[in-house]
Amino acid sequence: MQQFLKLSLLSVAVVGSQFTSANDFWSQDRQWLLGDWNGERKQLEDQGYKFTAAIMSQGATNIDGGYNDSTTFKNAAQLTLGANFDLSKTSGWDNTTAAIMITKRDGNALTLDRIKDPRSSALGNSQEIYGRGKIWRLTQAWVKKGSTDNTVQFKIGRMGMSDDFNSSQCEFQNLLLCGGQLGKSIGSIWYNWPVSLWGTNVKYQFTPEWSFGIGVYEVNPDNVKTQSDSDGFNLDMNNVKGATIPLELAWKPKLAVFDELPGEYKIGGLYSTAKANDVKTVGKVHDGKHSFWVNAQQQLTQYNSDAKRGLFMSVNAVVNDKTTTMVQSTQQLALWYKGVLDNRPNDSVGLGFANYVVNERARDRQIEINQSNGYDQYNAWAANYIPIQHDELNIELNYTYQWSPAIMLRPNIQYIYQPAGVKEVDDAWVAGLTMRVNF
Template sequence: MQQLLKLGTLSLALLTCQLASANEFYSADRQWLLGDWNGERKQLEDQGYKFTAAIMSQAATNLAGGYNDDNTLENAGQLTLGANFDLSKIAGWENTTAGLMITKRDGNSLTLERIKDPRASTLGNTQEIYGRGKIWRLTQAWIKTGFDDNRVQFKIGRMGMSDDFNSSQCEFQNLLLCGGQLGKSIGSIWYNWPVGLWGTNIKYQFAPAWSLGLGVYEVNPDNVKTQSNSDGFNLDMDNVEGATIPVELAWKPKLAAFNSLPGEYKVGALYSTAEAKDIRSGEMQDGKYSFWLNAQQQLTQHGADPKRGLYISFNGVVNDKATTFVESTQQLALWYKGPFDSRPNDSIGFGLANYVVNDRATDKQIATNEGRGYYSYDAIASDYVPIQRDELNVELNYTYQWSPAVMLRPNLQYIYQPTGVKEVEDAWVAGLSMKVNF
């Protein structure tokens, strides 16, 4: 499995294959790397059965800086196997679909190996697909049905929370620049991909551009265990500690100020009923809360192609200061789809994102060190607690869409104050993401 997810061999094969004709293995218009199964794949989709298989690989090497500047290359990989069923075609259940997804992660993180002080709590990551264990997981197993001309949609089963709330685009390799932000700062109660958990949600489109969503998801530490593959398929609710309840208002306008180009704006809040520990005192609180804002807008359109042009997004999260180590996160990203007429499916991306560590947590770290006799940074003492503040992540990338089946994304990242520790030298990282759809 680990060899399968290695970047080098497959990347080299892809890069050395030149200008294949339309029906060959690496042709530029090939939808799936393994083809259409002599037409059977398209026929199955027409009947309501859609199958997916993909490998994502993210490599990163440290160019300069970080806690340990000894150069190395680390690679993280993810295998995804999925199926989607249109039950209106299969069983005659109108406006009803079901999803099944299994994932396997492997590899190592450059951030853990070189960038961060190992004594400090992890904040960002140069490879967003690293984390939640090197195990097989049942990531999705849900059913969704619509009512009232599909204006009301009800979903129940095993799923990730950012599948339906606090979701965002992922045009980057850096963790905080990719997808929903809540799982990066309140991971004990908000579970993103690849973790699946029991939950349900309902969404109501009460106007053409407006919708309101409400969800209820279990808070169960068993869902993030990583000791064995059985942990990834544990479906019991024996150790549920409470529920996370998100609500989100979404607006999808076409504003005249942006030449009627599409946008999406979301505000949301959550409350968790699970007990949470006070950051400073250690006392247990009845629950915790968070608020968020997601905004994405297409700013320009290139010619007559509605997909080409400049896009911008902003994501912000504010967490409960009493109980959360990361008080807030902010993300701003720009990407241009179709920068060249000869490469209409490529894109150029630039983003920056910031973690803000709760000053109550910083004060506790300072007090802990002073109690142990440390009044300045000690690079070697094992019981010294690094003082953490803000961490800024920046990424510039180019997405090379070889075909619908193959994507390559070289990128350059800059990490200011890794894990918020000012004594650790700012880091420069070169990365390469690759995705292959089979």
């Protein structure tokens, strides 16, 4: 992975020295850093074969506060290689698509090293691509078939659950502000990118604006093992503990109150049949667990007649099963304005807020354990002291510099209130930088 990062940085440095024209690396309309392969890449897409290769890095440094205020810099990285196939073109199978994707993550997390008390479980992360092991993973391998009019779509294979349920925009580097929220609060049964699992779902578009989806996904702890690259390609179902069944109703209106600009509103719920431990009572096991969510995304304004420019908003909230889940609820509000400058129509400015609330029953259990060990207040030195966790608020302000579809830079500043929900840890300020290169 380090070699891939060096290559990407070297590529960016080289392209900066080129004379700008439509065919140069530094052209603002360049789709891929390595070009169109003399037209062959576009020809392959027209024939139904689309290939992707990308590197993303997310650096972060602590400016002030946190558990350890000794300044350091940590970088996380992700390599993505994939292919999408339009099987109606390649094989004559009408309304059928397929995809395969592998990923490799590497690097380190500033939040784990400096921001939170190392004795407490993490809630947020200032680098959203960190996690699920520094290994190669099969992230996607699925086939999707649509009906004759495409009102019904059936999908089966290996996939992440937020590919099709509880999905949301990701315009930020902070984990709690990026994408759907379920995988961040019930990660033991809801697996997001880059983890894949066996699953299937059906989506029914019953009116132009309304659709309904239902899925069935395995709950298999083997899918999140991180010891070796073979763990990332686990395909067996020997350790399946049950199934997670999500349902979601989606509405895509163009409301008059927003000048008929597009929006999407979703409400959903899930039930997991896998047995779940009670968060407070030791030894008590429940037959399953459940969660509910709402997602909303709306374009609020439009700049002149350009529908791609304007102010956008997303709102996300999750309520989890109080008996079995440590994070009881999450709330997220994000705003971004795309095309602030006329000469930078694809750049954007983003501001986001995300709050995670720890279940009071889990907190009661932490207090009980500490009292049994003789602790009645925060102890900064005892290795066996468990920090009492409340809520954590994450705020990010960023600027997305989209030089071209091939190159994106996103400097950002983050504020973390009560890291990991521990009141005794100082609030933290973090400076970050996301870079993405599409090859």
